[in-house]
Every structure is written in structure tokens, then in C-alpha cells.
Amino acid sequence: MPLVVSRARRLRGVVHAPPDKSISHRAVILASLAAGRSRISNYLDGDDNALTLEALSQLGVAFTRDEGEIIVEGVGAAGLAEAHEVLRTGRSAATMRFVAGLVAPEPHLTILSGVARTNERPMARIIDPLRAMGATVLGANGGTTPPLAVLGGSLRGVDWSLDIASAEAKTSIMLAALRAEGPTTVRTPLPCRDHTERLVQAMGVDVGRTDPTVVTLPGDRRDLLPLDFRVPGEMSVAVYWLVAGSVHPDADITITDVCMNPTRIGVLEALTSMGADISVVNETDGIEPVATLRVRSAQLHGTTITPDLVPRMIDEFPGFILAACLADGPTVIQGAEDLRNKKSNRLETVAQEYRKLGATIDVTSDGMTVAGGARLRGATTDSHGDHRLGNSLATAGLLAEGETVIENDGVIAATSYPAFIENLRRLAS
Numbered sequence: 082m083p084l085v086v087s088r089a090r091r092l093r094g095v096v097h098a099p100p101d102k103s104i105s106h107r108a109v110i111l112a113s114l115a116a117g118r119s120r121i122s123n124y125l126d127g128d129d130n131a132l133t134l135e136a137l138s139q140l141g142v143a144f145t146r147d148e149g150e151i152i153v154e155g156v157g158a159a160g161l162a163e164a165h166e167v168l169r170t171g172r173s174a175a176t177m178r179f180v181a182g183l184v185a186p187e188p189h190l191t192i193l194s195g196v197a198r199t200n201e202r203p204m205a206r207i208i209d210p211l212r213a214m215g216a217t218v219l220g221a222n223g224g225t226t227p228p229l230a231v232l233g234g235s236l237r238g239v240d241w242s243l244d245i246a247s248a249e250a251k252t253s254i255m256l257a258a259l260r261a262e263g264p265t266t267v268r269t270p271l272p273c274r275d276h277t278e279r280l281v282q283a284m285g286v287d288v289g290r291t292d293p294t295v296v297t298l299p300g301d302r303r304d305l306l307p308l309d310f311r312v313p314g315e316m317s318v319a320v321y322w323l324v325a326g327s328v329h330p331d332a333d334i335t336i337t338d339v340c341m342n343p344t345r346i347g348v349l350e351a352l353t354s355m356g357a358d359i360s361v362v363n364e365t366d367g368i369e370p371v372a373t374l375r376v377r378s379a380q381l382h383g384t385t386i387t388p389d390l391v392p393r394m395i396d397e398f399p400g401f402i403l404a405a406c407l408a409d410g411p412t413v414i415q416g417a418e419d420l421r422n423k424k425s426n427r428l429e430t431v432a433q434e435y436r437k438l439g440a441t442i443d444v445t446s447d448g449m450t451v452a453g454g455a456r457l458r459g460a461t462t463d464s465h466g467d468h469r470l471g472n473s474l475a476t477a478g479l480l481a482e483g484e485t486v487i488e489n490d491g492v493i494a495a496t497s498y499p500a501f502i503e504n505l506r507r508l509a510s
């Protein structure tokens with residue numbers, strides 16, 4: 082059913098950020114390799130994360146689940162079982178990339194297949210390094226896209242330079258490297274999310290991190306220590322309220338439990354540079370830092386997002402661009418060409434859908450120019466099956482005149498934010 086959102090008279094209240102999708106994937110995958118029982122609490126109840134659990138179960142990992150808490154029985158030195166059916170990865174590229182790296186050190190055949198858009202997403206970034214480590218990995222389109230077939234075995238460590246700052250590719254290589262012979266080094270052109278590094282370190286591995294773009298793992302088939310970990314809330318969904326709270330003329334919103342990992346807070350830097358009034362309170366540290374954010378109405382002005390900031394706000398663009406549409410003056414986004422490779426082609430789909438609401442956006446080869454100063458009017462829009470676009474369009478509906486309709490195939494609630502619609506209605510009431 083399409084979601085219909087009307088302009089909010091004001092936006093007030095406290096919302097709790099739902100669990101981080103990326104960290105949820107990583108926590109259960111790493112726990113499956115531990116020698117013993119791990120406890121992961123606040124696991125995201127979303128479609129992508131359910132597929133990661135389904136894949137682990139097919140690989141012989143036992144777990145029990147009670148609401149958001151998952152007890153994972155790690156396989157340790159015994160290793161994973163061979164899956165007898167294709168592992169379904171649905172719309173989740175993270176599941177496909179991570180599980181391919183996880184199974185590569187096993188002498189097993191694993192087939193991974195997604196749906197529709199996922200089967201167009203680039204996989205050479207994991208296929209090439211996993212092959213260099215000794216796995217046989219096949220993909221469609223000359224070894225560049227899903228479905229994937231991984232025939233694993235004994236791997237050797239590599240020194241691999243990714244030509245894109247992809248944390249999913251880095252994690253895929255790191256998962257293979259944990260059980261390879263000898264050390265592995267992964268280099269990225271810019272710093273990108275480091276959740277895997279933090280969790281692996283907490284599980285007893287000596288992670289070498291002298292530079293934020295380089296990570297080294299020792300390899301040599303070590304067991305990981307079990308994990309007792311609570312997944313923090315996600316910045317990439319807090320962004321909807323940070324943007325709505327900034328650009329709505331009568332707003333005061335508090336968002337609790339937001340992960341403040343420095344590799345994820347680029348959008349705070351971007352919004353603050355545009356004049357946003359966002360305060361960070363109660364910051365606590367742990368494997369991941371967490372804080373409460375309070376945002377109040379402010380007049381935003383356009384900015385330039387330079388390539389170095391892009392990986393640190395990569396999933397926030399669909400929401401951030403709404404702020405750019407309503408700021409005074411133009412915003413230029415550079416170095417963001419990989420947005421074409423997400424759950425939708427986010428340069429094209431985001432521009433196309435905000436234009437329907439009255440925004441002026443020129444897409445460039447590596448980003449876009451957003452004119453700013455838009456007067457948004459409700460229209461019928463489409464999420465293109467991409468939760469972050471769907472949730473951003475619903476957020477735009479709070480600011481546009483009249484009614485905004487979002488065709489969304491259920492993704493608005495199902496992928497990353499089960500309570501999104503309830504939270505949106507409550508803030509606007």
C-alpha cells in the first residue's frame with residue numbers, strides 16, 4: 082500500500098534510533114566464527130538482516146532469538162557446514178558480499194543469489210580479492226555481478242588496494258582474511274566505516290590500524306572470542322529527523338541511541354556547515370560510541386560536499402539532499418559516483434523523485450548540483466524499492482504542501498526502520 086504523508090504543522094518529540102543495519106550484519110556473522118556462545122542484543126528486525134541470519138543457519142550456525150536479542154553458538158575451529166541450497170540475499174548486497182568472504186576459507190561450494198536490482202550490483206570488488214587469496218569465485222557478466230558461486234579452500238593473506246572506499250568490500254576481504262594463512266592488509270582510497278575492525282578487535286584479534294585507510298589482520302586461522310554486544314542505533318536513519326528538524330520552521334526533535342562512530346558522522350558535519358542547530362548530548366564510549374542528538378529549526382544555506390566526506394555519509398545522501406533542496410543557495414556534491422550502485426541508482430532516482438516534488442537538481446557524472454530554495458508540493462512518488470529513498474520521500478512529505486504519496490513496496494518499514502511510520506505520525510501530531 083502506498084504511504085500518504087501530509088505537511089506537518091510542527092515537529093516535536095523524542096524518537097529512538099532503530100538498530101544499525103550494517104553493525105547488526107557484522108555482529109552475528111563474526112559471532113558465528115567465535116569459539117563459544119555470543120550474545121547480540123538490539124539486533125535489527127529487518128528484511129536484510131533476516132536474510133543474513135537465514136544464510137548463517139544454512140551454514141550450520143545455531144542461534145536462538147528472543148525479540149531483538151540473539152544468542153549465537155559460534156562454530157569456532159570446527160568451521161561452517163556446506164549449504165545444500167542457494168543462499169538468498171534478497172535486496173541485501175551486504176549479505177552477499179559478507180557471506181562470500183565468510184565462506185571463502187571453507188572447502189565448500191556456496192551459491193549466493195539476490196533479487197532484481199541486487200543482481201546488477203558490482204561484485205568485482207570482492208570477487209577479485211577473494212580470487213587473489215586463493216578462492217574460486219564465479220559471477221555473471223564476466224565475473225562482475227551476482228549470482229555468485231564460491232568454491233573456497235585454504236586461503237593466503239593478501240595486500241589489497243580497493244579502488245573504491247567500500248566498507249562492504251573491505252569487510253568481505255577481512256572476513257576471509259581471519260582464516261587465511263598469513264597477514265592481510267586492505268587499503269581504501271579514503272577512510273570508510275570501520276565497524277568490522279572494532280568488533281574483530283573486541284573479539285581478541287590484534288588489528289593493525291596505523292592509518293585510517295589501512296587495516297591489517299594477522300590471519301592464521303585464529304578463533305575469535307565470543308561477543309557480548311548491544312547494537313547501537315543508526316545514523317543513516319536518524320538523518321530523516323535531523324533534516325526534517327532542521328528545515329521545518331517549527332521543530333524540536335530529540336533522537337536517542339545514535340551511533341557516533343567517526344566514520345559515520347559525515348552528515349552531522351555537512352548539516353552543521355550549512356547552519357543546522359544540532360547538539361550532541363550524553364555521548365558514551367564502548368566498542369561503538371553512542372549519543373543523543375537534539376535538532377531544532379534553523380535556516381540552512383547551500384554547501385559543497387567534497388569527495389573526502391562522501392564515504393562517511395554514503396547512506397545519508399537520500400535524506401541529506403532534501404535538506405539541500407530547501408537550503409538557501411546551491412549545494413554541490415562531488416565524488417559520489419558509487420551512489421549509482423546502491424539499492425537504486427541513487428543519483429538518478431533521488432533527483433527524479435525530488436523533482437516531482439518541485440526541486441531543481443542537475444545530476445553530474447560524480448554527483449549533483451541541487452539548486453536550493455525549493456517550494457515543495459505534494460505529488461505521487463516512487464521509492465524504486467529503495468528504503469532510504471522511500472523514507473526520505475516520506476520525510477519530504479512532512480515539508481511539502483498538500484499530500485505526498487510514496488509507492489514503496491513495504492520497504493519504508495521493512496528494511497531498516499520498523500517504527501518509521503509510527504515515529505513520523507507521532508512527531509507530526
Ligand SMILES: O=C(O)C1=C[C@@H](OP(=O)(O)O)[C@@H](O)[C@H](O)C1
Pocket residue numbers: 103104175246247248249250252274395396419423
Ligand atoms: O559496510 C556496510 O555495511 C555498508 C557500506 C556501504 O556500502 P559500500 O561498501 O558499497 O560503499 C553502505 O552504502 C551500505 O549500506 C552498508
Ligand SMILES: C=C(OP(=O)(O)O)C(=O)O
Pocket residue numbers: 102129172173174175176249396423424469
Ligand atoms: C546500500 C544499502 O545496503 P546494501 O548495500 O546492503 O544493499 C543500504 O541499505 O543503503
